[in-house]
Amino acid sequence: MTKRIYLDHNATAPVRSEAAAAVAHALTLTGNPSSVHAEGRRALALIEEARADVAALVGAKTNEVIFTSGGTEAANLALHLAKTSLGIERLIISAIEHDCIRASAESSGLALDSLPVDENGVADLNALETLLAKSGKALVALMHANNETGVIQPVAEAAALAHAAGALLLTDTIQTVGRITVDMKSLGADLLLVSAHKIGGPQGTGALIIRAALPYDSFIRGGGQEKRRRAGTENVSGIAGFGIAARLARHENMSADLRNYLETELRKAVPDVRVFGEKVPRLNNTSLFAASGLVSETLMVALDLDGLAVSAGSACSSGKVARSHVLSAMGVSDELAGAAIRVSLGRDTTKEDIDHLVASWSRYVRRAADKRNTNTSASSPALAEVEH
Numbered sequence: 001m002t003k004r005i006y007l008d009h010n011a012t013a014p015v016r017s018e019a020a021a022a023v024a025h026a027l028t029l030t031g032n033p034s035s036v037h038a039e040g041r042r043a044l045a046l047i048e049e050a051r052a053d054v055a056a057l058v059g060a061k062t063n064e065v066i067f068t069s070g071g072t073e074a075a076n077l078a079l080h081l082a083k084t085s086l087g088i089e090r091l092i093i094s095a096i097e098h099d100c101i102r103a104s105a106e107s108s109g110l111a112l113d114s115l116p117v118d119e120n121g122v123a124d125l126n127a128l129e130t131l132l133a134k135s136g137k138a139l140v141a142l143m144h145a146n147n148e149t150g151v152i153q154p155v156a157e158a159a160a161l162a163h164a165a166g167a168l169l170l171t172d173t174i175q176t177v178g179r180i181t182v183d184m185k186s187l188g189a190d191l192l193l194v195s196a197h198k199i200g201g202p203q204g205t206g207a208l209i210i211r212a213a214l215p216y217d218s219f220i221r222g223g224g225q226e227k228r229r230r231a232g233t234e235n236v237s238g239i240a241g242f243g244i245a246a247r248l249a250r251h252e253n254m255s256a257d258l259r260n261y262l263e264t265e266l267r268k269a270v271p272d273v274r275v276f277g278e279k280v281p282r283l284n285n286t287s288l289f290a291a292s293g294l295v296s297e298t299l300m301v302a303l304d305l306d307g308l309a310v311s312a313g314s315a316c317s318s319g320k321v322a323r324s325h326v327l328s329a330m331g332v333s334d335e336l337a338g339a340a341i342r343v344s345l346g347r348d349t350t351k352e353d354i355d356h357l358v359a360s361w362s363r364y365v366r367r368a369a370d371k372r373n374t375n376t377s378a379s380s381p382a383l384a385e386v387e388h
Contacts, residue, residue, distance in 0.1 A: 002307035005353045009198075010147050010175060010286060010344035011311055016200035016248060019241040023202055026237035033234055034225060043236050050243025054207055057246040058173060058192060059183035066208045066229050067239055071174045071195035074208040075100040077219045077230070078170050078191045079108050081210070082139045085217040086168060089136035094123050094153070095329035096146050098172060102325075111136065120280045121151040121330050128158055132165035143172040144182065148326045148342055149277035150286025152180070159188025168214075174198050174206075178249030179283050184209060194246075196238070201245030205238035256284035258345050262354045263287055269362035274336060276327065285345040293368035294339035299361075303341075306360045311342045 006014070026046055031039025033047055047067070055062045068074045075098070082088035090111035093101060105112055113131050116124045123142055132138060140162045145152045159169040170191040173182045178199040184192055192209040196202055210216065222231035259282075266273045266289060276288045296312040303310055312324070327337040343357065 002305075004307050004309065005356055006309045007343045007345060007349065007353065007357060008309045008311045009346035010150075010342065012197045012203065013200045013346060014348075015197075015202060015241070016245055018248060019201050019245040022244040023237045023241040026240040029236070033236060034223070046236055046240045046243075047234055050239045050246070053243040053246040053250075054194060055209075057177055057182065057250050058194060058209055059185055060192070060209045061212055063227070064184075064209050064212050066210065066226050067234060067242075068206045068208055068230065069204055069235070070197075070206040071098075071172070071193050072100040072206075074193045074195075074206050075172070076104045077208050078193070078210075079104040080219045081191070081214075081217060082168075082170075083108055083110060085215045086139065087137050088139045088168070090134070090138050092128065092131050092138050092140045092167075094142045096121060096123075096148075096151075096326045097141055097143055098147060098174075101141050101143075101170075101172065105141065115140070115142070117329050119331055121146060121149045121277045121326065122280055123153050123158065125154060125157055125161065128161055132161060132167055138162070138165070138167040139170060140167055141170045141172070144176040144187070145180070145283050145286075146277075146326060147175050148324060149288045149330075150175075150283035150344075151277040152176075152281045152283065155187045155189065159190075163188065175283060175286075177246075178252050179254055179285060181253075184211075190214060196242035196245055199245045199249040201242040202238045205235055205242045207242075252347075254284045254345070254347070258349055258351070258354065259284055259287055261351060262343065262345075262358070263289070265354065265358045266361070269358055270365050276330065276332070276340070286342070287344075288340055288342045290336045290339040290341065291365045291368075292335060292339065293372055294364060296338055296340055299339070299341060299364055302364055303357075303360055306356075308357055308360060310357070311344070312340060 031043040033044040051062050051065045055065050091105050092113045092115050093105045094115040095117055116127050142153050142155055142158045144155050155171050162169045168190040171189045172193045174193055174195045176182050177194055190211045194207045196205040216229055218229055220231045225231055225234055263275050270291050273289055273291050324337055
């Protein structure tokens with residue numbers, strides 16, 4: 001059997017053994033966290049301990065953390081609050097936001113402007129100033145780092161511009177927690193998204209962090225859970241695992257050495273490889289690259305058969321490989337965007353894993369080049385005469 005090499009940590013990270021143990025322990029307990037008896041209080045204590053760990057991960061207060069079923073629900077909740085509680089009249093959404101933000105914004109019924117990015121994938125702050133000058137209270141959504149390119153965004157600068165114009169700022173830190181420092185106050189964020197499974201916690205848990213002074217209207221109704229901010233019995237075991245993963249992620253900061261090694265080896269193998277966003281600060285674990293003549297969907301299948309798990313971008317598209325809206329926003333050609341592969345490294349990635357990837361990927365690049373050359377020769381009468 002082919003050895004599996006997992007290089008898709010931006011899609012989901014392997015569950016930490018400590019988080020799995022916390023989930024398993026919580027599942028042995030009986031008690032609804034809304035009950036007043038000892039069993040209920042014990043379940044509630046697990047939730048509140050996890051709330052403190054998640055708050056500490058992003059420099060927030062414990063009463064600012066609302067547990068959700070994941071980042072997508074947190075995004076939908078944030079956009080719901082924008083319309084119902086925060087007095088928002090229009091949205092300014094960066095062109096590279098995750099689909100959970102884009103789709104929520106498009107269905108909100110609020111006026112919507114797209115904030116462009118430059119060729120490196122960095123949000124255009126001059127354009128933001130212009131958009132903020134329009135009438136109506138705005139909410140700006142700018143992710144902390146892009147999930148496809150890894151490019152880090154000027155969130156603090158955008159927040160300062162937004163607040164000066166009387167606007168609020170929402171930032172998605174789902175890819176940055178546990179990889180770079182995330183501090184809600186330093187970023188100037190009013191609302192912030194986090195997800196457990198990107199940091200080694202269980203899937204199906206996340207949180208919306210909302211600045212304590214902001215008004216709040218519940219999105220899911222029917223009970224007093226989460227201090228009446230999200231009805232429904234809490235996922236105690238998932239939240240317990242989330243808390244442990246958050247506690248461990250606070251002390252991690254992955255080096256760029258392996259990513260740089262990957263990109264150096266890619267260039268040795270294929271000198272004209274294009275690495276997207278390489279000229280600006282990026283997450284140390286993320287590389288999005290392409291070479292002409294390949295097709296992402298076909299390439300991913302081939303690499304999978306070689307034992308390599310990689311991605312063509314976001315994993316939240318029902319298993320479909322579609323044209324990247326991020327690369328479109330960066331002005332990348334259809335041909336090159338259609339060949340892009342994202343590699344996202346994790347705690348256990350080795351140089352040997354990267355060597356295997358580079359050898360496999362470059363082999364398919366050479367095959368594609370040979371095929372193009374063969375087709376060119378066959379379609380050229382002059383070349384055909386020479387060959388005969």
